Amino acid sequence: MLTAETAWRLFIERGYDNVTVADICAAAEIAPRTFHRYFPTKNDVILEPVRFMTTLVSEHVDSSPADLPDAAVLRSAMHALGVFVVEHRQWLGALRTVIQESHHLRATHQGVPPEREQELSAKLAARHGESGGPGWRRRLLVAYAVAAFRIWHDDYLRDKISGDPLARLDEMVATIEQE
Structure with missing residues (x-):
């Protein structure tokens, strides 16, 4: 656009x-x-990549086979997100720079909002037919996957990853405890 x-x-x-x-x-x-x-608002232009990326993960969870364990679904979703980041490195690097140089954005832009993590946890619970909201273990699993991705994303955009960046992401996210 x-x-x-x-x-x-x-x-x-x-x-x-x-x-x-x-x-x-x-x-x-x-x-x-x-x-x-x-x-x-002007801020919504900045939030668009984050919204797109969280939607990408959400859609990946929705399309995953029902019998796939949550940790495997999250590992696969984070890999798909990593592919997007690698393909759009210049744009996402510019986003990072714009945020870092803005007093307003540094104060207000916190990455993935907690409610999006909660939504993702609820989607994973729904895959198992669970109602009443996700339990703490599933919420922690999602938080862990998001944190691993955030660390990888930061390292990748700062050129702190040597070799294949997607292999490093897979290695980091693979440390999610198996179910």
Whole structure:
């Protein structure tokens, strides 16, 4: 989408804190109403990659065979997410830079929101026909997988991984306790 690409270009050039919605609209040659049709706020442009990535993991869990153990589902989902990160390294690296350079975003951007981890835990529980919400073990399993991915993601974008980055991700996520 041209609007998001324009916003990202401006964020990278000027810094998030120095770009307004009016600046984005002028550069993209659109009306503010058009911008707000897709993004309620400027911050939503920044959140889009995170939303996409959490949706990717959620869809992966939904499409996994019912008899696959939760740890295997999470390992596979984190690998699929890693493939996305490797394919979009430049864009995600720019996101990281934009966040680090913005006082506002550093204070408000915390990565995967806890409610998304809770949703993922509930999806895993539902695969087993469990109701009443996921138990602490399943929630901890999800938190562990997300933390392993977050550490890998940070190391990958900082060029701290030598060799195959996906093999390193698989190694890190494989440490999830087997069910």
